Amino acid sequence: MDIKITKTTSPKQKPNDDELVFGTIFTDHMFIMDYTEGRGWHDPRIVPYGPVTLDPSAMVLHYGQAIFEGLKAYRNGDDILLFRPYKNMARVNISNDRLCIPPIDESFAVEAVKALVNLERDWVPKAKNTSLYIRPFIIATDPHLGVRPSHTYKFMIILSPVGPYYPEGLDPVKIYIENNYVRAVKGGIGFAKTPGNYAASIKAQMEAMDKGFTQVLWLDGVERKYIEEVGTMNVFFVIDDEVITPELNGSILAGITRDSVIEMLKSRNIKVSERRISIDEVCSAAESGRLKEAFGTGTAAVISPIGEFIWNDQSIIVNNGEIGELSNMLYDTITGIQSGILEDKFNWTVKI
DSSP states (O other), rough: OOOEEOOOOOOOOOOOGGOOOOSSSSOSSSEEEEETTTTTTEEEEEEEOOOOOOOOOOOHHOOOEEEEEEEEEEEETTEEEEESSHHHHHHHHHHHHTTTOOOHHHHHHHHHHHHHHTTTTTGSOSSSOEEEEEEEEEEEEBBOOSSSSSEEEEEEEEEEEOOOSTTTTOOOOEEEOSSSSSOOOTSTTTOOOOOOHTTTHHHHHHHHHHTOOOOEEEEEETTTTBBETTTBEEEEEEEEEEEEEOOSSSOOOOOOOHHHHHHEEEHTTEEEEEEEHHHHHHHHHHHOEEEEOOOOETHHHHHHHHEEEEETTTEEEEEGGGGHHHHHHHHHHHHHHHSHHHHHHHHEEEEE
Protein backbone atom coordinates (compact mmCIF):
# COMPACT_ATOMS: atom_id res chain seq x y z
CA MET A 1 0.00 0.00 0.00
CA ASP A 2 1.17 3.50 -0.81
CA ILE A 3 1.04 6.07 1.96
CA LYS A 4 -0.64 9.31 0.93
CA ILE A 5 0.96 12.38 2.53
CA THR A 6 -0.87 15.65 3.18
CA LYS A 7 1.42 18.24 4.73
CA THR A 8 0.32 20.83 7.24
CA THR A 9 0.00 24.46 6.18
CA SER A 10 0.47 25.66 9.78
CA PRO A 11 3.67 24.12 11.20
CA LYS A 12 4.15 24.41 14.94
CA GLN A 13 7.04 26.12 16.67
CA LYS A 14 9.46 23.44 17.81
CA PRO A 15 10.48 23.44 21.50
CA ASN A 16 14.02 23.83 22.74
CA ASP A 17 15.61 20.55 23.78
CA ASP A 18 16.08 21.77 27.36
CA GLU A 19 12.31 22.39 27.65
CA LEU A 20 11.29 18.82 26.91
CA VAL A 21 9.44 16.70 29.43
CA PHE A 22 7.58 13.49 28.59
CA GLY A 23 4.46 13.27 26.45
CA THR A 24 3.16 16.84 26.38
CA ILE A 25 4.25 18.15 22.95
CA PHE A 26 3.26 16.57 19.62
CA THR A 27 4.61 17.01 16.12
CA ASP A 28 2.93 18.42 13.01
CA HIS A 29 1.70 15.17 11.47
CA MET A 30 0.19 11.77 12.30
CA PHE A 31 -0.40 8.48 10.50
CA ILE A 32 -3.87 6.95 10.09
CA MET A 33 -5.04 3.71 8.49
CA ASP A 34 -8.57 2.29 8.61
CA TYR A 35 -9.93 -1.24 8.90
CA THR A 36 -13.29 -2.32 7.53
CA GLU A 37 -14.54 -5.89 7.87
CA GLY A 38 -14.48 -7.56 4.47
CA ARG A 39 -11.99 -5.05 3.11
CA GLY A 40 -9.14 -5.25 5.59
CA TRP A 41 -6.71 -2.48 6.43
CA HIS A 42 -6.84 0.35 3.88
CA ASP A 43 -6.21 4.02 3.08
CA PRO A 44 -2.88 4.57 4.87
CA ARG A 45 -2.16 8.27 5.08
CA ILE A 46 -0.11 10.91 6.86
CA VAL A 47 -2.12 14.01 7.69
CA PRO A 48 -1.73 17.12 9.86
CA TYR A 49 -1.91 16.31 13.58
CA GLY A 50 -5.35 17.11 14.95
CA PRO A 51 -8.49 15.87 16.68
CA VAL A 52 -10.16 12.62 15.65
CA THR A 53 -13.91 12.51 15.12
CA LEU A 54 -15.63 9.55 16.79
CA ASP A 55 -19.27 8.65 17.16
CA PRO A 56 -20.35 8.92 20.83
CA SER A 57 -21.24 5.23 20.62
CA ALA A 58 -17.81 4.21 19.26
CA MET A 59 -17.06 0.88 20.89
CA VAL A 60 -13.64 1.92 22.21
CA LEU A 61 -15.34 4.47 24.45
CA HIS A 62 -17.59 1.87 26.07
CA TYR A 63 -15.75 -1.46 26.00
CA GLY A 64 -12.08 -0.48 25.86
CA GLN A 65 -11.15 -2.48 22.76
CA ALA A 66 -7.80 -0.83 22.05
CA ILE A 67 -4.06 -1.49 22.11
CA PHE A 68 -0.96 0.68 21.90
CA GLU A 69 2.81 0.54 21.62
CA GLY A 70 5.79 2.74 22.47
CA LEU A 71 9.16 3.08 20.78
CA LYS A 72 11.65 5.85 20.09
CA ALA A 73 13.69 7.50 17.36
CA TYR A 74 17.17 8.81 18.17
CA ARG A 75 19.42 11.30 16.42
CA ASN A 76 22.95 10.39 15.35
CA GLY A 77 24.22 13.43 13.49
CA ASP A 78 22.14 13.61 10.31
CA ASP A 79 20.91 10.04 10.74
CA ILE A 80 17.78 8.96 12.61
CA LEU A 81 17.77 5.53 14.29
CA LEU A 82 14.90 3.34 15.48
CA PHE A 83 15.47 0.71 18.17
CA ARG A 84 14.06 -2.78 17.47
CA PRO A 85 10.86 -1.53 15.75
CA TYR A 86 9.97 -4.96 14.37
CA LYS A 87 9.76 -6.29 17.93
CA ASN A 88 7.26 -3.56 18.75
CA MET A 89 5.09 -4.38 15.77
CA ALA A 90 5.24 -8.09 16.59
CA ARG A 91 3.98 -7.20 20.06
CA VAL A 92 1.18 -5.14 18.48
CA ASN A 93 -0.15 -8.36 16.97
CA ILE A 94 0.17 -10.24 20.26
CA SER A 95 -1.98 -7.54 21.86
CA ASN A 96 -4.31 -7.51 18.85
CA ASP A 97 -4.92 -11.22 19.15
CA ARG A 98 -5.87 -10.95 22.83
CA LEU A 99 -8.21 -8.00 22.18
CA CYS A 100 -9.79 -9.57 19.05
CA ILE A 101 -8.41 -6.83 16.80
CA PRO A 102 -7.43 -7.80 13.23
CA PRO A 103 -3.65 -8.23 12.81
CA ILE A 104 -1.57 -5.62 11.05
CA ASP A 105 1.18 -6.21 8.51
CA GLU A 106 4.18 -5.77 10.80
CA SER A 107 6.64 -4.83 8.06
CA PHE A 108 4.24 -2.26 6.61
CA ALA A 109 3.68 -0.79 10.08
CA VAL A 110 7.44 -0.28 10.44
CA GLU A 111 7.46 1.41 7.01
CA ALA A 112 4.66 3.69 8.22
CA VAL A 113 6.76 4.62 11.26
CA LYS A 114 9.74 5.33 9.02
CA ALA A 115 7.68 7.50 6.66
CA LEU A 116 6.19 9.55 9.49
CA VAL A 117 9.47 9.99 11.38
CA ASN A 118 11.28 10.88 8.15
CA LEU A 119 8.72 13.61 7.47
CA GLU A 120 9.15 14.87 11.04
CA ARG A 121 12.93 14.34 11.29
CA ASP A 122 13.51 17.98 12.31
CA TRP A 123 11.49 17.20 15.44
CA VAL A 124 14.01 14.60 16.64
CA PRO A 125 15.87 16.44 19.43
CA LYS A 126 19.66 16.63 19.57
CA ALA A 127 20.41 16.93 23.30
CA LYS A 128 21.59 14.04 25.46
CA ASN A 129 18.81 11.99 27.09
CA THR A 130 16.22 13.21 24.58
CA SER A 131 14.45 11.34 21.78
CA LEU A 132 11.32 11.29 19.64
CA TYR A 133 8.73 9.07 21.28
CA ILE A 134 6.56 7.09 18.86
CA ARG A 135 3.06 5.99 19.90
CA PRO A 136 1.25 3.56 17.57
CA PHE A 137 -2.26 2.60 18.69
CA ILE A 138 -5.45 0.95 17.45
CA ILE A 139 -8.99 1.79 18.54
CA ALA A 140 -12.38 0.17 17.84
CA THR A 141 -14.66 2.62 16.02
CA ASP A 142 -17.99 0.84 15.39
CA PRO A 143 -20.97 2.96 16.52
CA HIS A 144 -22.53 0.12 18.52
CA LEU A 145 -23.59 -0.60 22.08
CA GLY A 146 -23.19 -4.29 22.77
CA VAL A 147 -20.20 -6.39 23.77
CA ARG A 148 -18.59 -7.89 20.66
CA PRO A 149 -15.50 -7.18 18.57
CA SER A 150 -15.78 -4.07 16.46
CA HIS A 151 -16.06 -4.36 12.67
CA THR A 152 -14.08 -1.16 12.07
CA TYR A 153 -10.84 0.22 13.55
CA LYS A 154 -8.30 2.99 13.21
CA PHE A 155 -4.56 2.38 13.41
CA MET A 156 -2.77 5.62 14.23
CA ILE A 157 0.77 6.80 15.01
CA ILE A 158 1.63 10.04 16.77
CA LEU A 159 5.03 11.48 17.71
CA SER A 160 6.28 13.44 20.70
CA PRO A 161 9.76 14.88 21.36
CA VAL A 162 10.64 13.92 24.93
CA GLY A 163 13.15 14.31 27.72
CA PRO A 164 13.63 11.82 30.59
CA TYR A 165 10.50 9.91 31.66
CA TYR A 166 11.14 10.27 35.38
CA PRO A 167 12.02 13.65 36.91
CA GLU A 168 14.88 11.88 38.73
CA GLY A 169 16.48 11.02 35.38
CA LEU A 170 19.09 8.34 36.12
CA ASP A 171 18.98 8.98 39.87
CA PRO A 172 17.53 5.99 41.77
CA VAL A 173 13.76 6.07 42.27
CA LYS A 174 11.63 5.13 45.28
CA ILE A 175 9.17 2.28 44.69
CA TYR A 176 6.08 1.41 46.72
CA ILE A 177 5.24 -2.32 46.82
CA GLU A 178 1.48 -2.64 46.40
CA ASN A 179 -0.32 -4.86 48.89
CA ASN A 180 -3.96 -3.87 48.41
CA TYR A 181 -4.84 -3.57 44.74
CA VAL A 182 -4.43 -6.12 41.92
CA ARG A 183 -3.53 -5.16 38.35
CA ALA A 184 -3.60 -8.46 36.44
CA VAL A 185 -3.73 -12.23 36.77
CA LYS A 186 -2.76 -15.11 34.49
CA GLY A 187 -5.49 -15.62 31.92
CA GLY A 188 -6.31 -11.92 31.86
CA ILE A 189 -4.84 -9.14 29.73
CA GLY A 190 -1.70 -8.38 31.74
CA PHE A 191 0.60 -9.51 28.93
CA ALA A 192 -1.11 -7.27 26.34
CA LYS A 193 -0.31 -3.59 25.94
CA THR A 194 -3.84 -2.34 26.28
CA PRO A 195 -5.27 0.75 28.03
CA GLY A 196 -7.23 -1.31 30.56
CA ASN A 197 -4.00 -2.56 32.13
CA TYR A 198 -2.91 0.98 32.82
CA ALA A 199 -6.33 2.16 33.97
CA ALA A 200 -6.23 -0.62 36.58
CA SER A 201 -2.98 0.77 37.96
CA ILE A 202 -3.91 4.45 38.33
CA LYS A 203 -5.50 4.27 41.78
CA ALA A 204 -2.46 2.58 43.34
CA GLN A 205 -0.12 4.89 41.43
CA MET A 206 -1.82 8.03 42.76
CA GLU A 207 -1.78 6.74 46.33
CA ALA A 208 1.93 5.89 45.99
CA MET A 209 2.75 9.33 44.58
CA ASP A 210 0.85 10.99 47.43
CA LYS A 211 3.22 9.15 49.78
CA GLY A 212 6.29 10.38 47.89
CA PHE A 213 7.01 7.35 45.70
CA THR A 214 7.77 7.37 41.99
CA GLN A 215 6.09 4.10 41.02
CA VAL A 216 4.28 0.98 42.22
CA LEU A 217 5.71 -2.54 42.21
CA TRP A 218 2.98 -5.12 41.67
CA LEU A 219 2.82 -8.53 43.27
CA ASP A 220 0.96 -11.46 41.72
CA GLY A 221 -2.80 -11.20 42.00
CA VAL A 222 -3.38 -14.67 43.48
CA GLU A 223 -0.90 -15.32 46.29
CA ARG A 224 0.24 -11.69 46.65
CA LYS A 225 3.83 -12.80 47.21
CA TYR A 226 5.59 -13.07 43.85
CA ILE A 227 6.99 -9.96 42.16
CA GLU A 228 5.60 -9.12 38.74
CA GLU A 229 6.47 -5.67 37.36
CA VAL A 230 6.55 -1.96 38.10
CA GLY A 231 3.68 0.06 36.64
CA THR A 232 5.65 1.23 33.61
CA MET A 233 8.66 -1.09 33.71
CA ASN A 234 9.84 -4.65 34.03
CA VAL A 235 12.07 -5.15 37.07
CA PHE A 236 15.44 -6.81 37.74
CA PHE A 237 17.27 -7.71 40.97
CA VAL A 238 20.97 -8.41 41.38
CA ILE A 239 21.37 -10.94 44.21
CA ASP A 240 24.90 -12.23 44.76
CA ASP A 241 26.19 -12.96 41.25
CA GLU A 242 22.76 -13.61 39.72
CA VAL A 243 20.55 -11.11 37.86
CA ILE A 244 16.92 -12.13 38.33
CA THR A 245 13.78 -10.92 36.57
CA PRO A 246 10.27 -12.37 36.96
CA GLU A 247 9.41 -14.95 34.32
CA LEU A 248 6.77 -14.14 31.72
CA ASN A 249 3.73 -15.87 33.17
CA GLY A 250 0.80 -14.42 31.23
CA SER A 251 0.28 -11.37 33.45
CA ILE A 252 3.58 -9.56 32.75
CA LEU A 253 4.35 -7.50 29.67
CA ALA A 254 7.15 -8.92 27.52
CA GLY A 255 9.22 -5.74 27.52
CA ILE A 256 11.52 -5.10 24.59
CA THR A 257 14.07 -3.34 26.80
CA ARG A 258 13.76 -6.31 29.17
CA ASP A 259 14.59 -8.67 26.32
CA SER A 260 17.50 -6.45 25.27
CA VAL A 261 18.94 -6.44 28.79
CA ILE A 262 18.72 -10.24 29.04
CA GLU A 263 20.44 -10.67 25.68
CA MET A 264 23.13 -8.15 26.60
CA LEU A 265 23.84 -9.79 29.98
CA LYS A 266 24.13 -13.22 28.38
CA SER A 267 26.54 -11.84 25.77
CA ARG A 268 28.78 -10.74 28.65
CA ASN A 269 28.52 -14.12 30.41
CA ILE A 270 26.65 -12.57 33.31
CA LYS A 271 24.27 -15.03 34.96
CA VAL A 272 20.68 -13.98 34.33
CA SER A 273 17.58 -15.91 35.34
CA GLU A 274 13.92 -15.56 34.40
CA ARG A 275 12.08 -17.14 37.30
CA ARG A 276 9.60 -16.54 40.08
CA ILE A 277 10.99 -14.35 42.81
CA SER A 278 9.07 -13.51 45.96
CA ILE A 279 9.09 -10.29 47.92
CA ASP A 280 10.30 -12.36 50.89
CA GLU A 281 13.36 -13.47 48.91
CA VAL A 282 14.15 -9.85 48.05
CA CYS A 283 13.71 -8.73 51.66
CA SER A 284 15.88 -11.57 52.93
CA ALA A 285 18.59 -10.76 50.38
CA ALA A 286 18.49 -7.11 51.41
CA GLU A 287 18.78 -7.96 55.13
CA SER A 288 21.78 -10.23 54.52
CA GLY A 289 23.51 -7.73 52.24
CA ARG A 290 23.16 -9.96 49.18
CA LEU A 291 20.86 -7.58 47.27
CA LYS A 292 23.37 -5.54 45.30
CA GLU A 293 21.16 -3.66 42.83
CA ALA A 294 17.63 -3.33 41.53
CA PHE A 295 16.46 -1.55 38.40
CA GLY A 296 13.52 -1.19 36.06
CA THR A 297 13.58 -1.43 32.27
CA GLY A 298 11.27 0.09 29.68
CA THR A 299 11.15 2.09 26.47
CA ALA A 300 10.32 5.32 28.25
CA ALA A 301 13.00 5.28 30.96
CA VAL A 302 15.38 2.70 29.38
CA ILE A 303 17.09 1.80 32.70
CA SER A 304 15.78 3.21 35.96
CA PRO A 305 17.83 2.35 39.08
CA ILE A 306 15.80 1.63 42.20
CA GLY A 307 17.20 3.08 45.41
CA GLU A 308 14.48 2.15 47.87
CA PHE A 309 11.46 -0.14 48.24
CA ILE A 310 8.75 0.19 50.86
CA TRP A 311 7.04 -3.06 51.87
CA ASN A 312 4.53 -3.13 54.76
CA ASP A 313 6.05 0.13 56.07
CA GLN A 314 9.52 -1.44 56.00
CA SER A 315 12.16 0.46 54.04
CA ILE A 316 14.52 -1.57 51.87
CA ILE A 317 17.52 0.51 50.81
CA VAL A 318 19.32 -0.78 47.72
CA ASN A 319 23.03 -0.06 47.18
CA ASN A 320 22.93 2.83 49.66
CA GLY A 321 20.35 4.54 47.46
CA GLU A 322 22.91 4.96 44.67
CA ILE A 323 23.05 3.80 41.07
CA GLY A 324 24.82 0.48 40.74
CA GLU A 325 27.65 -0.46 38.43
CA LEU A 326 25.55 -2.89 36.40
CA SER A 327 22.63 -0.47 36.01
CA ASN A 328 25.01 2.23 34.87
CA MET A 329 26.69 -0.08 32.34
CA LEU A 330 23.37 -1.23 30.90
CA TYR A 331 22.09 2.32 30.57
CA ASP A 332 25.26 3.58 28.90
CA THR A 333 25.41 0.60 26.54
CA ILE A 334 21.76 0.59 25.46
CA THR A 335 21.53 4.35 25.03
CA GLY A 336 24.89 4.29 23.24
CA ILE A 337 23.55 1.74 20.76
CA GLN A 338 20.26 3.59 20.40
CA SER A 339 21.98 6.86 19.55
CA GLY A 340 24.61 5.27 17.31
CA ILE A 341 27.53 6.21 19.56
CA LEU A 342 28.39 2.57 20.27
CA GLU A 343 28.67 -0.27 17.78
CA ASP A 344 25.42 -2.20 17.40
CA LYS A 345 26.67 -5.78 17.70
CA PHE A 346 23.11 -7.07 18.04
CA ASN A 347 21.69 -5.49 14.85
CA TRP A 348 18.98 -3.79 16.89
CA THR A 349 18.90 -0.37 15.23
CA VAL A 350 17.17 0.56 11.98
CA LYS A 351 18.32 3.69 10.15
CA ILE A 352 15.80 5.98 8.50
